[in-house]
Amino acid sequence: MKTIKNIGLVIFLIGLGIFTALPLIGTFSLSQSDFDQLVMDNNLKSELFISAIEQDVVGKQFEGMQSLSPIVSNALDKANTRHRKNKEYKKVIYIKQYDMAAMIGKRAGSGFIAKNKGLMWFLTFGLGIFGALLYILPNVVLLGQKGIKNDGIYLENATNRGWIAWLVFVSLVTFYLVLYFRPQFAVNWTYLVDPISMELSGNAAGHWFVYGFMYCVVMTVMAVRMYIKYRHNVYQMVRTTSVLFFQIVFAFLIPEIMVRLQMPYYDFKNAFPLDYDFFFQWNLRSLINSGGIGLFILVWGTVLTLVIVPVMVYFFGKRWYCSWVCGCGGLAETLGDPYRQHSSKTLLSWKVERWLVHGVLVFAVGMTLMTLYSFFSETGTVLGIKTASVQNSYSLLIGSFFAGVIGTGFYPIFGNRVWCRFGCPLAAYLGFVQRFKSRFRITTNGGQCISCGNCSTYCEQGIDVRAYAQKGENIIRSSCVGCGICSAVCPRGVLKLENGPEKGRINPTQVLLGNDVDLMHLVNDK
Amino acid sequence: METIVIIGNGISGVTAARHIRKLSDKRIVIISAESEYFFSRTALMYVYMGHMKFEHTQPYENWFWKKNRIELVHGYVTTLDHKNKQLHLKEGEPLAYDKLIIATGSKPNRFGWPGQDLKGVQGMYSKQELEQLEKDAPDNEACHRAVIVGGGLIGIELAEMLRSRDIPVTFLVRESSFWNGVLPEGESQMINEHIREHHIDLRLSTNLVEILADENGKARAVVTDKGDTIECNLVGLTAGVTPNVDFLKGSGIELGRGVKVNRFLETNIPDIYGIGDCAEQHESIGNRRPIEAVWYTGRMMGETLAQTICGNKLEYKPGHWFNSAKFLDIEYQTYGWVFNDNARKEYEEHFHWRHPKEKICITISYHKENRLFLGINTFGIRMRHEIFDQWLSEERSVDHVMEYLKDANFDPEFYTQYEDAIVQSYNQQFGTTIQPRKKSWKRIFIKA
Numbered sequence: 001m002k003t004i005k006n007i008g009l010v011i012f013l014i015g016l017g018i019f020t021a022l023p024l025i026g027t028f029s030l031s032q033s034d035f036d037q038l039v040m041d042n043n044l045k046s047e048l049f050i051s052a053i054e055q056d057v058v059g060k061q062f063e064g065m066q067s068l069s070p071i072v073s074n075a076l077d078k079a080n081t082r083h084r085k086n087k088e089y090k091k092v093i094y095i096k097q098y099d100m101a102a103m104i105g106k107r108a109g110s111g112f113i114a115k116n117k118g119l120m121w122f123l124t125f126g127l128g129i130f131g132a133l134l135y136i137l138p139n140v141v142l143l144g145q146k147g148i149k150n151d152g153i154y155l156e157n158a159t160n161r162g163w164i165a166w167l168v169f170v171s172l173v174t175f176y177l178v179l180y181f182r183p184q185f186a187v188n189w190t191y192l193v194d195p196i197s198m199e200l201s202g203n204a205a206g207h208w209f210v211y212g213f214m215y216c217v218v219m220t221v222m223a224v225r226m227y228i229k230y231r232h233n234v235y236q237m238v239r240t241t242s243v244l245f246f247q248i249v250f251a252f253l254i255p256e257i258m259v260r261l262q263m264p265y266y267d268f269k270n271a272f273p274l275d276y277d278f279f280f281q282w283n284l285r286s287l288i289n290s291g292g293i294g295l296f297i298l299v300w301g302t303v304l305t306l307v308i309v310p311v312m313v314y315f316f317g318k319r320w321y322c323s324w325v326c327g328c329g330g331l332a333e334t335l336g337d338p339y340r341q342h343s344s345k346t347l348l349s350w351k352v353e354r355w356l357v358h359g360v361l362v363f364a365v366g367m368t369l370m371t372l373y374s375f376f377s378e379t380g381t382v383l384g385i386k387t388a389s390v391q392n393s394y395s396l397l398i399g400s401f402f403a404g405v406i407g408t409g410f411y412p413i414f415g416n417r418v419w420c421r422f423g424c425p426l427a428a429y430l431g432f433v434q435r436f437k438s439r440f441r442i443t444t445n446g447g448q449c450i451s452c453g454n455c456s457t458y459c460e461q462g463i464d465v466r467a468y469a470q471k472g473e474n475i476i477r478s479s480c481v482g483c484g485i486c487s488a489v490c491p492r493g494v495l496k497l498e499n500g501p502e503k504g505r506i507n508p509t510q511v512l513l514g515n516d517v518d519l520m521h522l523v524n525d526k
Numbered sequence: 527m528e529t530i531v532i533i534g535n536g537i538s539g540v541t542a543a544r545h546i547r548k549l550s551d552k553r554i555v556i557i558s559a560e561s562e563y564f565f566s567r568t569a570l571m572y573v574y575m576g577h578m579k580f581e582h583t584q585p586y587e588n589w590f591w592k593k594n595r596i597e598l599v600h601g602y603v604t605t606l607d608h609k610n611k612q613l614h615l616k617e618g619e620p621l622a623y624d625k626l627i628i629a630t631g632s633k634p635n636r637f638g639w640p641g642q643d644l645k646g647v648q649g650m651y652s653k654q655e656l657e658q659l660e661k662d663a664p665d666n667e668a669c670h671r672a673v674i675v676g677g678g679l680i681g682i683e684l685a686e687m688l689r690s691r692d693i694p695v696t697f698l699v700r701e702s703s704f705w706n707g708v709l710p711e712g713e714s715q716m717i718n719e720h721i722r723e724h725h726i727d728l729r730l731s732t733n734l735v736e737i738l739a740d741e742n743g744k745a746r747a748v749v750t751d752k753g754d755t756i757e758c759n760l761v762g763l764t765a766g767v768t769p770n771v772d773f774l775k776g777s778g779i780e781l782g783r784g785v786k787v788n789r790f791l792e793t794n795i796p797d798i799y800g801i802g803d804c805a806e807q808h809e810s811i812g813n814r815r816p817i818e819a820v821w822y823t824g825r826m827m828g829e830t831l832a833q834t835i836c837g838n839k840l841e842y843k844p845g846h847w848f849n850s851a852k853f854l855d856i857e858y859q860t861y862g863w864v865f866n867d868n869a870r871k872e873y874e875e876h877f878h879w880r881h882p883k884e885k886i887c888i889t890i891s892y893h894k895e896n897r898l899f900l901g902i903n904t905f906g907i908r909m910r911h912e913i914f915d916q917w918l919s920e921e922r923s924v925d926h927v928m929e930y931l932k933d934a935n936f937d938p939e940f941y942t943q944y945e946d947a948i949v950q951s952y953n954q955q956f957g958t959t960i961q962p963r964k965k966s967w968k969r970i971f972i973k974a
Binding site: 147153451470484 | 569577584587690850852911915919938939
């Protein structure tokens with residue numbers, strides 16, 4: 001069994017290795033006709049740029065995106081500078097340098113990778129999935145009797161912030177930096193999933209399709225791991241299935257199919273303000289111009305945030321969203337599960353958390369108010385501040401860096417809910433409802449707590465669960481996403497997630513059940 | 527300002543300190559030789575198993591003590607001079623007190639077995655013993671086999687710890703079935719099966735005769751009273767614990783096995799109190815033992831004594847008995863009294879239900895004449911403490927418990943529920959026609 005695991009690991013690493021090498025290899029040569037098509041599709045009017053590309057790129061062969069990309073960037077930069085200087089604003093190209101490089105690269109791919117998409121898919125995704133499953137499946141036998149299996153988590157390099165964890169950290173951060181800021185290097189990856197994208201939306205894959213597909217694959221494989229690890233715990237199995245379903249169907253398949261049906265790309269479960277650009281001008285215009293379905297989405301998105309989300313939180317706690325539906329939560333609960341113990345439980349981190357997460361909420365709401373004002377009054381500025389620059393800084397700082405690079409990249413070191421805990425404005429909003437108006441609580445079972453600390457250690461949201469449990473107090477915290485792991489790891493059956501009457505939900509105690517009844521009354525009934 | 531000195535920073539001493547601080551401004555000093563800061567002793571096993579790091583076993587961050595003006599002294603008390611109200615420490619100046627709380631806990635039993643002091647022989651109680659275990663049994667290359675002597679809660683935990691690192695374990699249990707000094711037969715049998723499922727070499731009705739040494743004075747094998755010699759590199763002695771009070775011998779404090787205390791947790795010397803594992807009641811309280819080496823009772827004594835020290839003199843009056851443990855993968859909770867087959871009262875009858883396949887069972891004890899509910903043992907099903915506490919206080923009948931059993935279920939959502947099967951089996955056995963009631967939030971949270 002151990003041998004199978006090791007073989008699986010080697011196969012996985014080969015697949016991962018090839019995937020990692022792809023951005024820097026491959027042959028690119030752009031034909032005149034492809035370029036003409038690109039110029040036409042994007043309505044490029046800069047003859048400077050066109051002639052520069054025709055001279056330096058068309059008909060030539062490039063090895064690796066690193067040799068092609070700088071030429072495109074330079075040409076674009078030079079052309080735009082000249083046009084601005086000459087005040088030929090109609091000729092300025094507003095496509096970003098790296099996106100232009102990615103676009104040209106996508107059409108120029110001509111080597112082995114672009115010609116053998118299926119085989120390359122198998123050598124990367126295929127080997128990765130197969131190897132990972134070989135690594136995971138033997139656990140059915142190796143983990144032995146069903147029950148909590150946390151043996152060795154703090155003794156192993158990968159899960160105890162050893163060099164493997166740091167390597168994973170660097171890899172994830174790099175991956176997200178490429179994805180958000182250097183998409184031209186993702187061109188080879190898009191070839192791997194072109195056939196799938198063609199099937200779904202009828203379009204060739206872009207780098208966001210790669211990401212979406214990969215997201216689903218990673219979640220599925222790691223969900224298998226969850227099923228095996230928590231096979232005694234039905235709550236975990238059901239929850240994992242739910243989160244996987246919403247990712248694959250709602251976040252991945254439906255939007256792609258909608259594009260095929262000439263509808264706007266929309267993820268029906270992605271609620272504002274997590275979906276921060278829902279009210280951006282371009283999105284509102286695109287929805288309004290999409291006819292009935294656009295209007296439906298507009299109404300749905302608004303109702304989702306204002307009615308559905310808080311009502312559901314009232315009945316079930318914010319877990320219905322954060323650990324049953326949400327995509328960010330879905331990745332955290334599958335890929336992130338091995339790292340959940342790293343979220344800091346100190347008082348200091350709690351203080352930081354409250355400022356940050358509520359700060360982001362204020363930022364998101366403020367930005368949206370500005371946006372709506374700008375949209376209806378048709379101005380570009382509010383109180384002298386440019387709406388677009390606020391939107392851009394939110395997109396960059398929160399949307400890209402916080403949610404992406406930090407949110408997932410930091411898993412191996414700071415735990416799997418860095419974004420959800422410190423950054424997600426939707427989580428902050430749901431948190432208010434959960435804290436002040438909800439039936440959800442984690443009930444503490446009388447005086448049974450032995451202060452062992454398993455609950456706190458494995459809380460991904462950094463809640464010091466034990467601090468409440470050992471006082472016999474229910475846990476009512478705005479940040480709790482209801483993953484149910486505290487209850488699962490408790491060796492004494494002290495914690496239960498449940499929805500009950502609001503009355504008595506918050507029950508501060510000093511002297512616990514089991515002691516003299518008179519003393520309990522004396523101290524607890526104030 | 528009055529100075530309260532507490533010897534021992536376990537759950538009893540720390541609970542007392544916290545509550546004294548809540549109620550007063552007295553100067554509080556806690557002395558411990560074991561560790562700088564309070565940690566949860568019950569969690570030590572998880573450090574070896576890699577579930578947690580030692581720092582995670584500490585319920586309060588290190589700044590907590592200074593912030594709450596609880597002074598921590600890392601030292602070992604050698605003698606107590608109650609005439610001058612002073613403690614002498616191994617190092618440093620003597621420490622004066624106005625009131626003294628003895629909360630020194632337990633130490634593992636050693637029954638004078640030959641070889642019990644060899645290297646590689648240890649208990650599993652203190653932080654130091656955890657560190658020793660890490661040295662002597664880091665993996666199954668350094669430790670080819672371990673033998674554990676004593677079939678109690680610490681014994682099975684030590685077995686689980688060693689198995690988590692794939693170290694072969696032989697488990698010597700004096701009794702004819704695991705923990706049957708406490709558990710009724712059916713439950714005890716189920717745990718026997720579960721121990722063996724975990725590939726632990728369980729040897730029942732087997733006693734240790736001696737531990738053999740190698741040329742370096744390290745344990746190399748044990749000899750049992752069955753005539754077997756078992757080669758091993760580690761011997762775990764887990765045959766119960768005894769109060770840690772040797773330093774009080776000759777101090778004038780009345781000692782039995784532990785520090786003798788009355789219902790106010792006072793010793794025979796004024797201003798000196800004893801709480802937790804090391805305290806021994808003059809007379810048992812109800813069905814309880816005079817010495818209760820249990821986490822919960824230690825905490826409860828701390829809560830009570832803090833009241834007395836702060837001027838609200840209170841008797842120690844524990845409520846209904848409860849306890850819990852985990853046997854490898856099986857969680858165990860108990861509320862009220864369910865006695866084993868030998869200790870069972872003449873009026874006590876049992877209803878036992880066991881799942882046909884899973885390791886899940888319950889035993890309910892009741893009064894055979896008036897059918898009064900006396901207590902429950904539950905394995906693999908979590909139950910609500912509040913509900914059982916309430917039923918015991920209200921002196922409900924066993925039939926009532928059956929009817930409302932669904933209210934007591936505390937398993938996580940979506941778990942398979944067994945109440946219908948349990949009640950069906952109960953009806954068959956007693957010819958009753960009880961219909962289990964649907965769970966009611968209103969009843970469950972009635973007190974809120």
